[in-house]
Amino acid sequence: MSFDFRALSGRPVIIGGGLAGLVTALEMAPEPVVLLSAAPLGYEASSALAQGGLAASIGSDDSPALHLADTLAAGDGLCDEVVVRRVVEAAPAAIAKLEHFGVAFDRATGRGLHLGLEAAHSRRRIVHAAGAATGSELMRALVAAVRRTVSITVVEGFEARQLLVEDGTIAGVNAAGALGDLVLATSRVVLATGGVGGLFRDTTNPLGCFGQGLALAARAGAELADLEFVQFHPTALDGPQRPMRLISEAVRGEGAILIDETGRRFLADLPGAELGTRDTVARGVHRHLARGHRVFLDTRACLGASFAGRFPTIASYCSEAGIDPAVDPIPVRPAAHYHMGGVAVNAEGRSSVAGLWACGEVASTGLHGANRLASNSLTEAVVMAGWVAESVAASSSMERKTIAIPAAAPARADPALVRSIVSPALGVLRDGESLRDAASTLLPLARGSTSAAEPAAVALMMVVAALRREESRGAHCRADFPLRSAVARRSKITLVEALETAAAIDATPLARSA
Structure with a gap:
């Protein structure tokens, strides 16, 4: 069964209902756009599960130069310094932009933003919302903002299955849903489809996130970059649930330590110890597990009875598993968490295929290098969404009188x-x-x-x-x-x-x- 969506012909199509897609759509207002999402907005997006916050140098002891240095160090020689500089300098304004859209960030006693510390950051610069439920709060506010923006047509329940290309240029999107197939004729497409965690047994991502955007771009002939770099979060709650519950790095930022079943702090000699770079901590945990040990995150001394108040979402995860972090160490193991690779894009988010942009985790901008600095990803999604929106808006739509419609998605x-x-x-x-x-x-x-x-x-x-x-x-x-x-x-x-x-x-x- 086919539907006539000719009234939407020529509008930019943003594929993906997570943070990057929502902000791109909002930034393009008042230009009419189509936001295509396989699931209802706010569901099945990694953004909604994000516990970490957004990194931005807004503290009195911080600066973009320090944020730059930390990002380059974590990226292990593969960051594009020009990109990093642009993103970290734009990060504080991104926080203000999100507040404008209605995001309620955590505040300190003096009413300033509460700043957390995470691994490999030299300063407290992580802005959270609702404790460790930052992603949920971001999605709540942004979905509401999208719903009330009349220039955004939200098409839910249709999954993009194919990018249509004619003469080397984007010509449309072929999608499918429970009600049938849908073809949207457009010369401007933004991929904002998230990561690849669903390709792994142990992951903190929604199981359906297998790199759909990468597949769409690759089949359309796009170049991809740095696909080998997958970040494993070292402290996912070790249990049967999939996707795995994340024990945020912010917990280690508050002083939690990693121990084994004997109580030994086995990473004490690692540079930075529990707050070393994610790759080194994940490898340390992986190797200890491979030797037959169990690994636990111990919050008893640093947080104790205050754990539930500081991290209510994580406390509820632990409670579901029969664990009380005030008295019990939390069993953890590494899990696929974030993909540094993606569709190769330039500073505007343009891919190698004319008419195709990418934003968020699906894109490879050069910001993260070989190892993402904690909480830089949400910041990147918001900052890049603005630049992508500007680029798409400045690109004229190429009207096509006809488009080759596939027999089926x-x-x-x-x-x-x-x-x-x-x-x-x-x-x-x-x-x-x-x-x-x-x-x-x-x-x-x-x-x-x-x-x-x-x-x-x-x-x-x-x-x-x-x-x-x-x-x-x-x-x-x-x-x-x-x-x-x-x-x-x-x-x-x-x-x-x-x-x-x-x-x-x-x-x-x-x-x-x-």
Whole structure:
């Protein structure tokens, strides 16, 4: 069944109902735009689950220069310094913008914003809302703002399945929902679809977030960057629930320590200890678990009975699991949390395909480098949304009298089959043999037309990118290449290149086992 949405023809289409998509739509007002979301706004978005806040140098002892230095240090040589400087300088204004949209940030006793500390930050500069429920408050306020903005047409319940390209330029979006297929003719599309955590068994992201935007962009011929860099949060609540509940880094910022079942603080000698960079803490926890230990986050001494008041959302998660952080250490383990890689974009968020922009976690701007500094991602989404909106608005719409409408939208994607391949190969620690085996296994899936095709295509590009990077840097750690290369380089890849590389690997099985 088809629907006539010709009245929306020519309007920019923003795909994704998380923070990046909502702010982009709001920033484009009063220009009419279409906001396309597979789920009702506020649901199935990683933004809603965010416990960390937004990093911004607004404290009296802070500055954009210090924020810049911390970001570059965490990025392990791969940050684009020009991009970092622009984002950190724009961060304080982003906080004010969100307050204008109705976000209620936490306030200190003197009514100024309460500033938290997180790993690898040299100052307290993390702005939170509702304790550790920042994402929920952001989505509440922004969804309400979008609903009352008449220039935004929200189309919910339709999932973008394909970008239509004619003569190398975006021509439309092919979407599908419970009511049938939908084709939106447009020459301007913004991807704001989130990350790739759903490709992993252990993740803090919604399980449906498998890199849909990456698949859409890659099938349209776009170049992608830094796909090998996946950040694992070191302290996800260790239990059966998926997605895993996150124990925010802000808890460690308040003095919580990591211990094992014997009570030993096993990361005490790590630079920064529990507040070291996320990649080093995650690897430390992973290795301790691999040795047969259990790992716990201990808040008894630093927070004790005040835990529930300071972190009510996390306290409720613990209560569901039968844990009282005032008297019980919290069992934790690393989980896939954030993707530093994404669609390669310029300073305006433009991709290599004409008419296609990307914003938020789906984009690779060069801000995060090899390892994201905590709470920089929400800040980036808000800041970049403004720049993307300006760029899209300044680009004239190319009206098309006709558009080739596909017979049917591609099959609904399901990452379940791919998780068992991705989780061991692209985990906290990697090696060439596992990556080559994964590439060979993913290749026929990515070439096929089943529900696993799109997740497999995304995973294949990530695997090939990880295989090509023969060093350990930031969140990418190769057991067979443990040293950091003297030359820092960002990676670029297309789907065609990934398929060709995997085919070559598959054709030489002896080399794979050598």
